[in-house]
Amino acid sequence: MKKEISVCWFRRDLRLNDNCALYNALCSPYPVLAVFIFDPEILDKLTDRQDKRVSFIYDTLQLLNIDCQRNGSSFYLLHHDVISAFKILFNDFKVKKVFLNHDYEPYAIDRDLRIKKLAEDEGIEFHTFKDQVIFEKSDILKSDGLPYTVFTPYSAKWRQRYAEYGSEEFPSEKYLSNLLKISISGVLSLNEIGFVQVDPGLIPVNLHEAAIMDYHHTRNLPAIKGTSQASPYLRFGIISIRYLVKLAHQLNQTWLNELIWREFFMMIMFHFPEVIFRSFKRKYDKIPWRNNEQEFDLWCKGETGYPIVDAGMRQLNETGWMHNRVRMIVAGFLCKHLLIDWRWGEAYFAQKLLDYELSSNNGNWQWAAGSGCDSAPYFRVFNPTLQTQKFDPKLIYIKTWINDFNKYHLTPIVEHEFARKRALDVYKKALNEA
């Protein structure tokens, strides 16, 4: 007689505390099996067999497994396409209910619908929840019922809603004794998934009250730890968004705004999934990008001859993280100075960033290129030298990421004033003709 259970399918919510789907699963009448599926459809697209993010996920799952074991359970890891994985689960157990948290990316929406159908065809209940954002999909709409495309009014409505409803709580951690009592032998290794174990080298999160309260003063200075560096943890749901928003709401409205931007871009992608391939402002797809591959390669390697750009790219290449101010500078440089399609930069960041998240990466690249909703006006061209004077005047950040700065004598890939005028001309012409 197979055991009757509920399955909680983890994806980008890798925590046992304050997890909405897990909480609801644990409150179901059946013991809960925690499951993670290494999805070949996602993993096979990764070019680096030493991808730090895979190790990061794997390490996190090991920790969750230890917590499960404390409760007499195990975290069940599978490596199959999702349909096969669920067929295995449905075969090995008498699964009564499946619980999971929403994921808003087009691939994930389609994937989850396929599993929903598979489950329901077997007479298994399929329950999904909002967990990775405070407000999702169409929670925040204009008075005419359409989604916002301008951040500031969206943000105002978001705050108003948050003030009205506050934050819900899903104390899943209190009910872990309802996990299925099971011991799984032969735990899946990273090698079996096709990856090599590496140290993700994560920077610890800085959520000290004082740091958050100073955020609006320090966030633009890449040489100091003025940002929370929470993004990789938030991206995989290791930290709960409800917890971060609560902190932000109490401590710093500028920081809260950044969390609202995250939800804004997720909402934009949900309603306008075509932004993955096209400019939000379609006119901007008329820009004749130069797309010089040698120049792109130099940008990737951090050899443009502009120290602030090169330092940023080297920080990204070495650590998988880049300070936000510097992300704007390097992104603007690629699009404006080099006139390279923002999609190229977006794809490179997607490969490298530990905190890579489709909607934020896309939204921010389109912002830098000027093509996004509510983006920088096209004639705003960052001057790398001025940006350095303003935000890294003592060259501390630059010297941190450019080894032996005294021997750094790269000729600038393009002269600023020339590139600025060229960008303004090309953009102006393309937008006027469109």
Next chain:
DNA sequence: TTTTGAGTTGTTCGA
């Protein structure tokens, strides 16, 4: 329906 005010993060130029 029309009007009004506003719109993440800058830079350059010239008075």
Next chain:
DNA sequence: GTCGAACAACTCAAA
């Protein structure tokens, strides 16, 4: 050195 205007109009959101 400081400051306002130009950069470019255009679209959005709300009253």
